[in-house]
Structures are given as structure tokens and as C-alpha cells.
Amino acid sequence: MIVMKFGGTSVEDAIAIRRLVSIVRSQLHRRPVVVVSAMGRTTNGLLECSRMAAGGDTLSAQNRLDEIAAHHFKTAGQLAPPEEIESLREALGRRFIAVRAALEEIGQTGRITPRLSDAVSSNGELLSSVIVAAAFRAEGLKGVWVDVRPMMRTNDDFTRAAVQFEIANPELKEGFNAALADGGVPVTQGFIGSTADGVTTTIGRGGSDYSTSIIGAATGADEIQIWTDVDGIMTTDPRIAPEAAKVKIISFAEASELAYFGAKVLHPSTLLPAMVRDIPVRVLNSRRPEVEGTAIVRQSPPSRAVVKAIAFKRGITVINVTSDRMLMAHGFLSRLFAVFDMHETSIDMVATSEVSVSMTLDDTRHLDAIVADLRGLGEVSVERDAALICLVGENLKFTPGVASRIFSSIEEINVSMISHGASAINVSFIVDGGSVERAVKSLHCEFFSELDEETFEAAALAQTVA
Ligand code: ASP
Ligand code: MG
DSSP: EEEEEEGGGGSHHHHHHHHHHHHHHHHHOOOEEEEEOTTTHHHHHHHHHHHHTTTTOOHHHHHHHHHHHHHHHHHHHHOOOEEEHHHHHHHHHHHHHHHHHHHHHHHHHHOOOOOHHHHTTTTHHHHHHHHHHHHHHHHTEEEEOOOOTTBBBSSSSSTSSOOOHHHHHHHHHHHHHHHGGGGEEOOOOOOOEEEEOOOEEOTTHHHHHHHHHHHHHHHTOOOOOOOEEEOOSSSSSSTOOOOOBBBBEEEEEHHHHHHHTTOOOSSSHHHHHHHTTTTEEEEETTTTTTTTOEESSOOOOOOOOOOEEEEEEEEEEEEEEEEGGTTSSSHHHEEEEEEHHHHTOOEEEEEOOOOOEEEESSSOTTHHHHHHHEEEEEEEEEEEEEEEEEEOOOOGOOOOHHHHHHHHHHSSSEEEEEEEEOSSEEEEEEGGGGGHHHHHHHHHHHHHHTTOHHHHHHHTTTTOOO
């Protein structure tokens, strides 16, 4: 069997959902489980409603929710089998009643607790999946709506709940096997789960990819397909380098680095479950299903390309701590990192010298408290609006002279905090936010202009997945 995930733009309206149905129909023989995101912009819209309600603007919250509801009812009306229209409207209506109740509670207290936030935002996927399952039945497929929540067991860290695999895995396996029986096409939700007490949780923004990989691994799928609105993983963001090309095949390790360091196609945790079970992941374009997409596999075939892709992240904060107490002392770094641990903030990149440590963060929610605590360890300075650039490729391990190629191609740009990770398949560094576009353009030109489609074609020929 396979797991096929369709993101927000791939379920945004009736046209998109009809495309989805025909894509799934073409792969029925592979016994697909279908995972959907909320219809495009719905999650943001629901969260906006929460904020409006918390701010006391009940009327705006109501109006915004009415817009969301109207779009769902309209789409359902365009897709459902005639005999199901009434029951489908009722099902959707019940969801909106639940949303309204949660918004009311937020309005009364003026506070969006993480638990209430999830009670609202989780409905996007519950709504879209009901509509998609009905659309399958309208077209003669055996669409079976599956509520993932009782199977996708998480802890109660609402808005970013952690999946409890030892419970979730066997539940997911059993649940989806049952739903697949007799030609059923299960349609379920990404992004959501529930606690042991049955309270709905979400696993973090953009988490539907991750849900899909978890379901794929738990059910032992032959392939995981991520259907989105771009042709696959690109050599870099085409808005910055229009000549950017699709990467046909890439290793788990390379793709994970890219997702982590800013490529937006995949949620950073997506590949972990797939990797553990060695399940190939394909990124595909639901608007152009005939395009082959990007295959992510355990080992990418040999390639001439030194760099596979260039990712970047804007809005990075750099913290520098300088202290002569570091000199010849032990335990300094552990005290320093303990500060970040205490404030539950992860560090992306670190560079140290004898007397200073520089670290980058992109989660700055606890920045002030972190800086205050770090002052006990040394002098602290903070640079905001930096950008992180990351070049990824397995060949970076073996190719001498790459560092000089990288840095001479952006010689006029000020670079700080260079890191060539332990995995050795990425080179990352920090530039100031204003230089990131220029740097990415130059780097892309340096590493990709002599590579043509041929190289990518050759790589594709060697690929091991069907
Ligand atoms: N709908 C959720 C979000 O917008 C999850 C996802 O689409 O992956 O964050
Ligand atoms: Mg996404």
C-alpha cells in the first residue's frame, strides 16, 4: 500500500479536489491511504478567528468564520453525491458549532490557551477530509472517512504535541488495514491527534507531512507521496534564481538538511519516520501530475553535482556570548546550553572560539529571558534579521576546494559563523538579511550553471525506486 498526502493548495476548492480524485484513481491498484491538510488558508483563518475572539472582536471572528464556512459548504455542494448532500451539510455544520463553542470560550476568558487553540485549528483537516471522502464516493470510489485522532496518540503539549509512537504505531496499522479492506480508500487528517483522554491536539504548523510519514511508517507503506503545488524539491528558490531546476533524486540525509534549513516544501521532521523504515518519499505537483517530481531515498545515486541544493532562512537571530571565564575552563558550554534548555529554545548553529560562542535561533519567543540569563555568563550581544544559507550535497564530503569556491563566489558579502557539520554534507553560514538574495544568486550560478538537465537525467536513470 502507499500513503498519499495532499497539501492545502491541493484541496483548496472543487477543481483541486477533482484533480486529487483522478490522481488517486490512477493509483488505486497500489491501495492508497489518503491524508489531507486543511483547505488552503483555512488553518490561518481559524487561528485568526481565535485571535479576534480573544481580542473581544466577536463580530469579526464570526464574520471570518462565516466566510470559511461558506467556502466549505459551497465546495461540498459541488462535489458530494446528491443523496449525501444533506448529511454532509449536517456533518460540516456540527464542526462549525464546535468551532463556535471554542471561540466563545476564548472570547469569555480573553485568552487563547494552547488547548483551545487546538480545539479551533484542528477543524480545518476534519472539514476537508469529510469533503474529500464524499468526493471519492461521488466518483464511484469507496471513500472511507477515518478519524485519525484516536489512533494518533500524542502527549498534551497542545499546539506542538509529540506523537507517542509506541501507542500510535500499532493503532494506526490496525486502523488503516481495516479501512483498506474490500477496496476502501481511507481519507484521513494530517496535523491532528489526541491525548490519552481523547482531547484533540495538533502537532505543529505544517505538520501534515509529518503525520503522513508517521502513518506510512506505521502501516509499512511501499511509498509516501507528498502532493503539493510545486514540481518537487528545487535546487534553490526559483523566486530568487529563476534558473533553479528540479532535483530528481536526493538522499534522506540531504533532504532533511534542506527541510531543516529553510526549504519550504517539506516539514523538517517529515523524513524521520520514513527513514527509519526505509520508505521512499516522493514530492509531486498535483497541478502537473505527469511531472515526475523528486524522489527522496536512502542513498542517492552517484552524481557529478557537488551541491544538490541551496536553502536559506531569513529572520535568524544571532547571540554572541563573550567571556574570558571560558578560557581553559570546563563546563562553560554546558552552563550556557542549560540556559537554552531551561527556556525550551533550540539552537540551530553554533561557533566557538577560545573566548566567545555564537549561536543562532529562529524561535525568539523567550529571547529576553535567555539574554538576561546569559548575562550571568559573560557579555552578550544580539544581532537580529540575519540569514542562514545552507548548501547541501553528499559530495561535499569528498570534494576538495569547495570552501574556496563557495566563499570566493560571494567574496563581497560579509559572512559569519561558518559551519561544516559533523555529517559533512552541508556547509552553512550566516550573512546579514539584506545580502541573502545576492548571495544565493551568486552561489546558485557558481554551482549549477555548468550542470544541465543531463546531469539530473543521469541521476534519474540510476535511481532505484520504481
Ligand atoms: N493545516 C496545517 C497548517 O496549515 C497543517 C498542514 O497543512 O500541514 O499548518
Ligand atoms: Mg505544508
